[in-house]
Amino acid sequence: MLNKDHPRYESLLYRQKIVEAHKNGILADSGLIAHGRGESYDYLIGEYTTDNAKNTINVSACYFLTRKNPVLSVNGNTTALVAEDIAQLSKLLDIPVEINLYYRTDERVRRIEEVYKALGVEQILGTNDDEFIDTPELNGPRSPVSIDGISKSDLVFIPLEDGDRAEALTKLGKTTISVDLNPLSRTAVTSTVTIVDNIVRAVPELIESVKHYQDYDRKELQKIIDGFSNKTNLDNSIKHIIRNFE
Ligand code: PTJ
Numbered sequence: 747m748l749n750k751d752h753p754r755y756e757s758l759l760y761r762q763k764i765v766e767a768h769k770n771g772i773l774a775d776s777g778l779i780a781h782g783r784g785e786s787y788d789y790l791i792g793e794y795t796t797d798n799a800k801n802t803i804n805v806s807a808c809y810f811l812t813r814k815n816p817v818l819s820v821n822g823n824t825t826a827l828v829a830e831d832i833a834q835l836s837k838l839l840d841i842p843v844e845i846n847l848y849y850r851t852d853e854r855v856r857r858i859e860e861v862y863k864a865l866g867v868e869q870i871l872g873t874n875d876d877e878f879i880d881t882p883e884l885n886g887p888r889s890p891v892s893i894d895g896i897s898k899s900d901l902v903f904i905p906l907e908d909g910d911r912a913e914a915l916t917k918l919g920k921t922t923i924s925v926d927l928n929p930l931s932r933t934a935v936t937s938t939v940t941i942v943d944n945i946v947r948a949v950p951e952l953i954e955s956v957k958h959y960q961d962y963d964r965k966e967l968q969k970i971i972d973g974f975s976n977k978t979n980l981d982n983s984i985k986h987i988i989r990n991f992e
Contacts, residue, residue: 748762757785760781760827760946761781763826764777764778764781764823764827765778766826767822767826768826770857771853771854772822772825772826772857772861773823773826774821774822774847774848774854775849777822777823777826780906781823783927784906784927784944787927790987791942791943791986791987792990793944794947795944795947795948795951796942796983798942798979798982799941799942799943799983801974802939802940802943802979803943803948803952803955804955804959805939805970805974806923806939806941806952806955807952807955807956807959808959808962808967808970808971809901809938810839810841810901810903810923810956811839811956811959811960811962811967812964812968812971813900813901813921814900815841815898815899815900815901816839816841816899816900816901816902816903817841817871817895817899817901817902817903818832818835818836818841818842818844819844819872819896819902819903819904819905819907820843820844820845820858820862820905821846821847821848821906822847822854822858823905823906823945824905824945825858825861825862827945827946828945829861829862829865830865831953832949833862833865835952835953835956836867836869837866837867838953838956838957841869842869842870842871842894842895843867843869843871844870844871844872844891844892844895844896845859845870845871846891846911847887847888848886848888848908849887850887852874855872855873855874856873856874859873859874871894871895871896872891872895876892876893876895877893877894878890878892878893879891879893879897881896881915881918882914882918883917884910884914886910889911889914899920900920900921901921901922901923902920902921902922903923904922904923904924904925904933905924905948907933907937909932909935910932912924912932912933912937913932913936916936916937921939922936922938922939923937923939923940924937924940924941925941925945925948925949926940926942927942927943928942929942929983929987930984935980937976938976939976940979940983942979942980
């Protein structure tokens, strides 16, 4: 039982979610390590959503609202931490959730599918019954994607991603929106938009941002997109961490 007065209550709560997801066969063994790496970057950032990250979340919302076929790609860590928010985002934008795992097993896919089904998500792709096609120039377990989902998409949301796939998807001309606490990672560097924030804060904020921008004119959304530079975003994120050391 967690004590709510503990100064690191929230962090402990998310650790508990991660451990439970591991016990339930949702999280990969390496997912525990990936979470620890994320925690350390979050600590350096200050464990809050910076103004710079808020800006990238707003730009991401504008991208979601101007693309034809966005897909939310999910893995074990994303499901462990923010499955409810992913389900909400999928319903709000009427877009599919596609399961794409680095450590793919039929059993993990089945368990993750159950989570989203229970949350009422209607469009779940990347399941064991799906038809797959390989992502060009990408080897490994994350290469096969759903013919009706990521393969046809023009925008892929890729939280907690590995660099190879982020790079391959961007090279294919897709808009890639990643969430990664590490602004130096290859995923961060090769994505169209990198939200340098903890996924537990970023996805709820993204939902609010989509609600805010959904009645905006397309031209206004495009103007916000055109004014964005991911290089400047990453430079700002790194400078923020350096300032915290001073
Ligand atoms: O569920 P699977 O099989 O697809 O496996 C998922 C993991 C995450 C294990 C796999 O994709 C992996 O090994 O990823 P990496 O290469 O460790 O990259 C994960 C990135 O996410 C790292 O840069 C972490 O800093 C970052 N990260 C970890 N936790 C969070 C995070 N970013 C945002 N929010 C977090 N909570």
